[in-house]
Amino acid sequence: MQGLRQQIEEVAAAVRQRTDLAPRVGIILGSGLGGLADEIEGATAIPYGELPHLPQSTAVGHAGRLVLGELDGMPVVAMQGRFHLYEGRSASQSAMMVYVMKALGVRTLVVTNAAGGINPQYRVGDPMLLDDHINLMFRNPLVGVNDDELGPRFPDMSAPYDVRLGEAALAAARRENFVCHRGVYAGMLGPTYETRAEYRMLRRLGADAAGMSTVPEAIAAQHAALPCVAISTITNECSPDKLGETSGDEVVHAADAASGKVRAMVRAVLAAVG
Ligand SMILES: O=P(O)(O)O[C@H]1O[C@H](CO)[C@@H](O)[C@H]1O
Numbered sequence: 001m002q003g004l005r006q007q008i009e010e011v012a013a014a015v016r017q018r019t020d021l022a023p024r025v026g027i028i029l030g031s032g033l034g035g036l037a038d039e040i041e042g043a044t045a046i047p048y049g050e051l052p053h054l055p056q057s058t059a060v061g062h063a064g065r066l067v068l069g070e071l072d073g074m075p076v077v078a079m080q081g082r083f084h085l086y087e088g089r090s091a092s093q094s095a096m097m098v099y100v101m102k103a104l105g106v107r108t109l110v111v112t113n114a115a116g117g118i119n120p121q122y123r124v125g126d127p128m129l130l131d132d133h134i135n136l137m138f139r140n141p142l143v144g145v146n147d148d149e150l151g152p153r154f155p156d157m158s159a160p161y162d163v164r165l166g167e168a169a170l171a172a173a174r175r176e177n178f179v180c181h182r183g184v185y186a187g188m189l190g191p192t193y194e195t196r197a198e199y200r201m202l203r204r205l206g207a208d209a210a211g212m213s214t215v216p217e218a219i220a221a222q223h224a225a226l227p228c229v230a231i232s233t234i235t236n237e238c239s240p241d242k243l244g245e246t247s248g249d250e251v252v253h254a255a256d257a258a259s260g261k262v263r264a265m266v267r268a269v270l271a272a273v274g
Pocket residue numbers: 029030031059082084112113114115190211212213214247248251252
């Protein structure tokens with residue numbers, strides 16, 4: 001067995017020692033969105049430090065626990081905190097949990113994040129369903145020897161986000177009467193936010209929002225043939241001509257304040273998974 005697959009199996013085995021639950025949906029909770037895990041019933045929470053091969057989560061607003069239980073009757077596993085490249089993780093490390101979730105039984109992945117709104121129509125607190133992304137991290141979790149058991153050497157990326165499940169998330173926004181955009185996410189290495197010139201460049205490249213996560217996870221999901229839905233919360237407006245200062249605390253606060261909308265969309269995806 002190759003190194004990565006062995007690590008995946010060892011993490012999954014350690015999780016199975018703590019709970020019998022076989023999750024069907026995996027949820028990655030972004031900055032300020034960890035509260036969704038508190039709604040999981042019959043929860044088993046495992047700090048990442050108690051699992052092999054996992055580093056501590058050091059990012060602001062990321063608790064660093066795996067939470068398994070039921071959400072609206074659906075068995076789920078939620079990552080309350082993720083691993084970002086700017087924390088010093090490799091792209092492969094930042095995506096490994098996607099394969100662990102699949103090994104545990106997950107068949108659908110829901111990814112959430114906090115992002116800066118580059119599209120001038122976007123306002124703080126608006127959710128954005130990812131239609132597509134641009135990988136500007138210049139890192140890819142699949143670099144290295146490919147394990148054909150995990151997925152193909154050259155994964156197709158023509159449609160990384162599941163359209164049917166995305167429609168279900170958008171329908172929740174319509175039902176509950178809040179604005180939800182669909183747009184293109186630019187994945188940046190971070191940890192600096194962008195300069196005015198960089199936000200202007202990103203807009204010209206076709207990005208609607210910018211963040212420092214999600215892309216490695218979505219690539220791994222595509223590699224592993226896991227249907228994936230991703231939802232951003234716009235936490236700061238990035239118009240180059242009237243750019244204000246941004247901080248990590250402000251991002252977490254804005255995502256937390258708007259988290260009810262993302263929770264409604266995630267629940268709609270769970271209902272659509274069936
Ligand atoms: O993408 P998530 O983890 O939600 O966090 C976003 O917020 C942090 C910056 O404030 C960065 O980590 C960025 O990626």
